[in-house]
Amino acid sequence: MSARPHAGPAVGPLWTAPHLRAERLCGPNPLWASNGAAFGPDGRLWIAQFLGGTVGALDVTTGAIETVLGPDGPLTGPDDLVFGDGGELFVVDLPAGLVWRRDPDGTTTVVADGIVAPDGIAWHRGRLFVNELAPDGRLLEIDLDGGPHRVLATGLALGNAMAVGPDGLLHYPHLYSGEVWSIDPDGGTPQRLLSGLDRPVAVRFDPAGRLRVLSNGDRGTLWTCAGGGVLSGIDTGITGADNVAFTADGTAYVTGAFRGGMHAVDPGGAVRQVVPEGLNGPFGIVATPDGVLVADYFTLAHAGPGGGGVTVLTHPVTEVGGGVRGIGRRSGATVLTTDTGGVWRGGAGDWTRIADGLIAPTGVAGTDDGVLVADTGSGRVLHIADDGTVTERARGLDRPVDVATGPGGDVHVTVTGGGQVLRLNGDGHTAVVAAGLHRPEGIAADGEALWCAEAGAGRLVRIDPVTRVVSTAASGTAFDVRPPHVPVDCRSGAARRPAPFAGVAADANGVVVGLSGEGGLLRLRR
Structure with a gap:
């Protein structure tokens, strides 16, 4: 199976300092969040x-994956795709609000823009339809000649993958409200x-010709439906399933948005793995006594x-x-930060929000009386006490990303x-x-030194906090899957x-680094 090339800074072969030995804990991820298929x-x-900014082509017999579009552009976050009658490929680019067309000769052009989180896409008799992954989303027909979009329906509770059935009607899900709707492409009432x-x-x-509906729930159930109800269901084994495509013999190939991967369900209901799941980042990491x-x-x-x-362990999203x-x-207890501005404490199924309203909180570290959080968007480092009191430890910083606490109580921030x-x-x-580091992100302290992921240079550095000497511990580390045209905060259009x-953790066995440019974890032992 071919490796998926990463975006971001070019990195060479992995190199480690002579006193360190590298071993992989996992990775890389063959499919970086597999979505539309x-x-x-x-x-x-x-x-x-979506997370890789790429479109890949999978040979389902050999497992070989070729990257066809990206990661060097032009996509930001592709979510679904469909082929036209002439072999042209249409791709929705969710964060950018665009629909791309790729002709068989490889030429790419934008055929629609200004769509809020475009997601599901369907082709029928020379006509292209797109819906929006939004709380009050629209179902649109795209004018391929550049005219205004035609609105077929509104009020979609998160639209997603859709298809035209044998009855000629366009069928689409409301992901949030748990419904399936249909409409005549020529107009009418949904x-x-x-x-x-x-x-x-x-x-x-x-x-x-049977209606099949895929669940994004814990079991990734693929239902067979008729007469306004569910006739039967098969658990595909993919949590966070996203899409399904059928071969002529009725085999279903199911993708997974939460962890990538691909499972196949044969007509008899047997499930097999085609591409293994992996990590989507990883993002933050923390050492525990058992890993x-x-x-x-x-x-x-x-x-x-x-x-x-x-x-x-769980799916906290x-x-x-x-x-x-x-x-x-x-x-x-485990403490999490989310991209919606919350800080949570607890465990699987039992989370308590201890802070809210932050602007892109990222790194978090425990202290004797609470936790420290790097609030990247506001340029602050916050202390959240066990009683919920929030105080500023620093402000006016230019995108603080991670915090680390040392044995002596010292606090460091990237x-x-x-x-x-x-x-x-x-x-x-x-x-x-x-100073002079190229996008320092994750940081950890082990009592003698600080370990920092220098994401922009593709290396892990060791920092002596007393002498301030910086040395390279490892290079050739893939830290960035962001396409080159996407800004560091990953905002593009109405979505992001x-x-x-790139997280870093230190424990008695050495240092663990999250290779966020390939979906792997690397341990450096002393």
């Missing part, structure tokens, strides 16, 4: 990878077909000390209402805008510990894709 004229399964479903994310028709906890945006995972891969970025520990690592003094002032965050 459609079989192309070449017989391969083409897959939109009709609700199904309700009470668990997060219907994709509506398809198999070769026999490493990983905040992986959609999931919370655990990596053991032996390099046996990762185990998903559905419990805390946002993608998980930073992770820390305080008095045996500042990506200024390329610095700062020590926060108790009097509210700061001292520069390292998750900003990269």
Whole structure:
């Protein structure tokens, strides 16, 4: 299986300092959040990878994946795709609000813009339809000659993958409200077909013409539906399933937005793995007595000390209402930050919000009386006491990303805008510990040194906090999957894709680095 090339800074072979030995705990991820999928004229399964900014073509027989579009552009976050009658490929670019067309000769052009979070896409008899992943989304017909979009329906509760059925009607899900609707592409009143479903994310028709609906829920159930109800369901084994495509013999290929991967369900109901799942980041990581906890945006995972891969513990994105970025520990509990501005404490299924209204909080670290949070968007470092009191430890910083606390109580923060690592003094002032770094992100302290992911240079550095000497511990580390045209905060149009965050954790066995440019975890042992 071919590796997926990463975006961001060019990195060479992995190199480590002579006193360190590298071992992989997991990775890389073959599919970087597999979303929309459609079989192309070449017989391969083409897959939109939202987090990778790429479209790949999978040979379902050999498992080989070729990157066809991206990561060097032009996509920001492709979510779904469909082929036209002439072999042209149409791709929705959700954060950018665009619809792209790729002709068979490789030429790419924009055919529609100004759409709020375009998601589901369908082609029928020379006509292109797109819906919006929004609380009050629209269902649109795209004028391929550049005219205004035609609105077929409004009020979609998060639209997603859709298809035209044998009856000639366009069928589409309301992901949030658990419904499936249909409408005549030529106009009319939308009709609700199904309700009470668990997060219907994709509506398809198999070769026999049966209505099939895929769930984004914990079991990734693929239902067979008729007569306004569910006839049967098969658990595909993909949590956070996103899309499904059928072969002529009725085999269903199911993608996973939460962890990538691909499972196939044969006509008899047997499930097999086609592409393994992996990490979407990883983002923040923290050491525990029995391994490493990983905040992986959609999931919370655990990596053991032996390099046996990762185990998903829970899917907090559905419990805390946002993608998980930073992770820390305080008095045996896990603390998370989310891209919706919240800080949460607890565990699977039992999270308590301890702060809200922050602007892009990222790194978090436990202290003797609470936690510290780097609030990247506001330029502050905040202390949240166990009683909920919030105080500023620093302000006016240029994009602080991560915080680390040392055995002596010292607090250090990475500042990506200024390329610095700062020590926060108790009097509210700061001292520069390292400068001239290219986008420092994750940081950890082990009692003797600070370890920092210099994401813009693709290396891990060791910082002596007393002498302020900076040395390279490892280079050739893939830290960034962001396409080159996407800004550091990943904002583009009305929406955004998750900003990269290369986490670092230190424990008695050495240093663990999150390779956020490939979906891997690397341990450096002394």
